Amino acid sequence: MRTLNVALGDRGYPIHIGRGLLGDPSLILPFLRTPRVAIVTNDVVGPLYLDRLQAGLRDLGVQVHAVTLPDGEAHKDWPTLNLIFDMLLAERCERSTTLLALGGGVVGDMTGFAAATYQRGVPFIQIPTTLLSQVDSSVGGKTAINHPLGKNMIGAFYQPKLVLADTGTLDTLPARELAAGLAEVIKYGLIRDPVFFEWLESNIERLVAREPEALAFAIERSCANKAEVVAADETEQGERALLNLGHTFGHAIETGMGYGAWLHGEAVAAGTMMAAELSCRLGWIGTDDVARIEALHRRAGLPVHGPRLGAARYLELMAHDKKVEAGRLRLILLRGIGRAVIHADATHTAIAAAIEARCA
Amino acid sequence: MRTLNVALGDRGYPIHIGRGLLGDPSLILPFLRTPRVAIVTNDVVGPLYLDRLQAGLRDLGVQVHAVTLPDGEAHKDWPTLNLIFDMLLAERCERSTTLLALGGGVVGDMTGFAAATYQRGVPFIQIPTTLLSQVDSSVGGKTAINHPLGKNMIGAFYQPKLVLADTGTLDTLPARELAAGLAEVIKYGLIRDPVFFEWLESNIERLVAREPEALAFAIERSCANKAEVVAADETEQGERALLNLGHTFGHAIETGMGYGAWLHGEAVAAGTMMAAELSCRLGWIGTDDVARIEALHRRAGLPVHGPRLGAARYLELMAHDKKVEAGRLRLILLRGIGRAVIHADATHTAIAAAIEARCA
Known part of the structure; x- marks a missing residue:
């Protein structure tokens, strides 16, 4: 595992990069304020990795909630974002609950924006599973959704507490998406x-x-x-x-x-x-x-x-x-x-x- | 005019309190990044004060856009918030455009949240016209909209550049709303x-x-x-x-x-x-x-x-x-x-x- 740091003072955070990191949720544990997380993923990535991540966190005593969004940039909108809020409120998630973004750039941008605005701000962690999100969108705190008149027009600068890039997830990435990351x-x-x-x-x-x-x-x-x-x-x-x-x-x-x-x-x-x-x-x-x-x-x-x-x-x-x-x-x-x-x-x-x- | 300061370092700002301040938009001018504003008001306050504010700003060479929302807490929701984004995007307002909230707490909270999230953050100024918003919601940077499962559940901490409280606007406030402010x-x-x-x-x-x-x-x-x-x-x-x-x-x-x-x-x-x-x-x-x-x-x-x-x-x-x-x-x-x-x-x-x- 290699670790880089984003030097932003009290908003700084590490980026862990390595093969198989998803299988080691003890990397996540030190960054949780309370042992409770809400995982946001999509219907392509979820079936591949959600069970493993959930099980690993539960083994460590973490209470886990999850919501699966429809995949794709076309769903980077308010109604889909609201699915996250619906889940957080239905489960009565608190200001100390940490959101985990498990997926590509769309999942990361939407989860980050949900974290920036749910109860005026809760912690979040990026677990990018595409090349594009591992090299770009998961780092730097840009979060957003689209508006019919423009991309990423509604959002916030909001930094994650940790970025966990498991390069093993690229094995399942379609060739077209790998190229897009390049x-x-x-x-x-x-x-x-x-x-x-x-x-x-x-x-x-x-x-x-x-x-x-x-x-x-x-x-x-x-x-x-x-x-x-x-x-x-x-x-x-x-x-x-x-x-x-x-x-x-x-x-x-x-x-x-x-x-x-x-x-x-x-x-x-x-x-x-x-x-x-x-x-x-x-x-x-x-x-x-x-x-x-x-x-x-x-x-x-x-x-x-x-x-x-x-x-x-x-x-x-x-x-x-x-x-x-x-x-x-x-x-x-x-x-x-x-x-x-x-x-x-x-x-x-x-x-x-x-x-x-x-x-x- | 009395002036208080909210001491928040580089996010600090003054609160001007006085009778007739709405008639003196030169108080606003020093706080604009560029001479361009978008006023957000509602269908009760707008007819009373919007024309005067717009005219005063235009006389000073400021480009003014405006959007009027339906009045009331029942409209403190995403579809109404989106009316602000629709206007900002249709008018191609930029990151340097300042939003002005002309109205009570609902207008202030929604305008503040729109400012916090439009293009990931634009400046905004509070011009509260109810007692409640003058003594409470316009100061302190809490912005939000409601969710069916809870009030103010989606929002941000985002400070205004200036609060301009014209006590003359209380003359037109219904008695029930005055009491609510008390x-x-x-x-x-x-x-x-x-x-x-x-x-x-x-x-x-x-x-x-x-x-x-x-x-x-x-x-x-x-x-x-x-x-x-x-x-x-x-x-x-x-x-x-x-x-x-x-x-x-x-x-x-x-x-x-x-x-x-x-x-x-x-x-x-x-x-x-x-x-x-x-x-x-x-x-x-x-x-x-x-x-x-x-x-x-x-x-x-x-x-x-x-x-x-x-x-x-x-x-x-x-x-x-x-x-x-x-x-x-x-x-x-x-x-x-x-x-x-x-x-x-x-x-x-x-x-x-x-x-x-x-x-x-």
Whole structure:
């Protein structure tokens, strides 16, 4: 087991990464305020891991409640969130009850938001079971649900007490979801870790083949990057926005296609190519850089073009982005591989041209 | 104008109290991050004050959006909260847009929760227009909506940037709502300010008659008490719970009767009498104290008995309270007038007997 720490003072917490951690609930015990937990999972992950986790906790004397949500981004909404509140209230869970998020990014984001708001805040623990959630969404305290007019529009910054990433759960992950997770892994290389990007260029096939050692390294390196950024800028006043490379374009794809049609990581991959395209057109990176980025995404099994929504529709959807300030779209662009910047001066014409060039 | 400060470090903020403050939006301007606001009000308060506030802000160059919610505790729910999100997203309001809550406690609690969660947090300002919200709910950062199984069960601790209490708005307040506000005023005397309690015994009729000077004094003294308690214990780990005198019983009345049948302050008044009754039965205060508390509530025009739901139903509803810990009900009781304590050892039998004695 490897352990990283997110340095946020009295809101700091450890990230444990390793194979088989789900089978060792004594790792969880020290982080419970009282021996009572409510597990939130979904109908895909639950049948695989819920029984084992429940039994292990009960063996340690912990009272366990559970609720199973329908799987998928399409259910990251209020009615589904309310299933968590219904369960917590029906079971009379208290302010000292700890919520456990057992699942991917959607389960983690929703459980975190439920924890942030149930009785104005209860403790929670992330147990991510997808690559995407292990390398990105389980770390950093961003929680949210979607609104029909925009993704992650309703949420809170609320840190977990512990992140427990069992790399063994990736054995059961569909190939498409593994690839979607790799989009966020590649992102860390692109925005701030050029050495890691080169490592990925040499090793991407090992990750696609799920070689345990390669996966463990990539997850730890990704989490280390994320933990550093979050510690420096918890509530996204500055540097943290760089983690959104490809996300403003990507959210437009997700919202425009209807939640769930594209996986988040797939949309981020296509969005990252749009950001790279625009960076190239601004003269900041070369066509050779764009080719390297595209090749790595392709080898990871990711899309490198967005759907043909029309540039005008993209821009309309992007205008709802949380990074819009004083009406100006703040995009994350590249000054080089491993060097992302925030840019608010791109014209709509230039953005539209980059989008069109990257739709297929 | 009198100004108090809530001392919460970088989350601290001023409370301005005075007659006619709504007519001076230059008081608001220094607290806006950008010259753009979204006003949330209801269909009772809006027709009285919205135009004036909007016009004043626009004269100062501020872009103003507004949404009007249906009035009342029965609408303190998710569908109504979502009307705020719908407006914010339709108008493409940004993270720098400030929400203004123009109304009573329900508008304040909902606007605060919307501000806490829209795009994971935007600034907000409280402009309370009822006595209850001026002396209590607008100060301290408790925000929430109700759930069918319990009041204020979904919310956040989220502090405003400014509280602007225009005592002139009380001129238009229905007598029943004025009385409901007095329940919270009396509460401060009971829990921690015996001198204020005696002042209220000498002056309660002046408050019922809305004498401006008496009201201004009572509001300032109440806010000063609240600000001290909140500064010492922002997230209710200890002392702040004392502010909930009468509230656990009161929430049972509100939920049991259906939201809106009893005003919050009315339920708190009846609940406070139940807490006093139980304190007396424990031998902590005398029957003379109970008689003084009852007399003051009666003179304020408040109920001194709860509805006949049956003690078992009360206890069932109270078991959902946020102050339940390890299955035990933590009640706020009185050791004297001006001295409240948290007590977790009252038996259900004793609580039931006190409830029965105070139902009519």
